[in-house]
Amino acid sequence: GDSVTQMEGPVTLSEEAFLTINCTYTATGYPSLFWYVQYPGEGLQLLLKATKADDKGSNKGFEATYRKETTSFHLEKGSVQVSDSAVYFCALRKGTGGFKTIFGAGTRLFVKA
Amino acid sequence: EAGVAQSPRYKIIEKRQSVAFWCNPISGHATLYWYQQILGQGPKLLIQFQNNGVVDDSQLPKDRFSAERLKGVDSTLKIQPAKLEDSAVYLCASTPPLLTSYEQYFGPGTRLTVT
Numbered sequence: 001g002d003s004v005t006q007m008e009g010p011v012t013l014s015e016e017a018f019l020t021i022n023c024t025y026t027a028t029g030y031p032s033l034f035w036y037v038q039y040p041g042e043g044l045q046l047l048l049k050a051t052k053a054d055d056k057g058s059n060k061g062f063e064a065t066y067r068k069e070t071t072s073f074h075l076e077k078g079s080v081q082v083s084d085s086a087v088y089f090c091a092l093r094k095g096t097g098g099f100k101t102i103f104g105a106g107t108r109l110f111v112k113a
Numbered sequence: 114e115a116g117v118a119q120s121p122r123y124k125i126i127e128k129r130q131s132v133a134f135w136c137n138p139i140s141g142h143a144t145l146y147w148y149q150q151i152l153g154q155g156p157k158l159l160i161q162f163q164n165n166g167v168v169d170d171s172q173l174p175k176d177r178f179s180a181e182r183l184k185g186v187d188s189t190l191k192i193q194p195a196k197l198e199d200s201a202v203y204l205c206a207s208t209p210p211l212l213t214s215y216e217q218y219f220g221p222g223t224r225l226t227v228t
Contacts, residue, residue: 042221043221103157105153
């Protein structure tokens with residue numbers, strides 16, 4: 001069945017370091033891909049999305065490119081801040097079957113000052 | 114615009130007891146979801162409603178879990194009887210009625226601890 005695999009955490013970085021969180025997916029058809037972020041004590045929020053191959057989603061300095069050939073959607077940020085400390089979830093959503101969203105296990109990011 | 118509301122935020126019960134969670138989605142959002150998020154895992158869909166009809170409940174443990182969405186607005190999720198493995202955060206989410214609405218809007222969740 002469809003699935004999402006993302007790198008295990010926690011990831012610990014110093015402020016202003018470069019961030020990459022790997023995400024790969026398995027799915028039939030043409031899913032849309034997402035990154036959600038969960039700050040401590042809050043619900044999940046959409047960070048960025050890409051709806052077709054080669055699309056680049058971006059928001060708040062974060063970017064991810066939909067790579068169909070490698071079935072990947074890696075999250076990157078050039079310079080992280082302490083306020084980026086959170087759990088990041090990669091997810092896919094398909095148009096069939098009621099738009100079900102499948103989430104990865106999440107990657108916790110700690111950013112040190 | 115008000116977000117998705119959930120209550121209670123925290124609940125501690127003993128195994129074999131029953132519990133109910135409430136969700137009020139964003140006004141006008143036709144689709145409502147309940148997810149179970151076990152510690153260290155991503156959210157897993159339990160049930161999806163379109164207005165007040167069930168679209169997908171394939172992963173809902175129907176012997177102990179039930180959910181309803183009366184009048185296509187608020188929803189309740191019930192567990193009866195609870196087991197230790199039901200300890201998790203229960204998330205409610207909603208989406209607008211358009212087919213191209215990709216984003217799900219999540220509530221803060223209810224953290225359930227079963228002892």
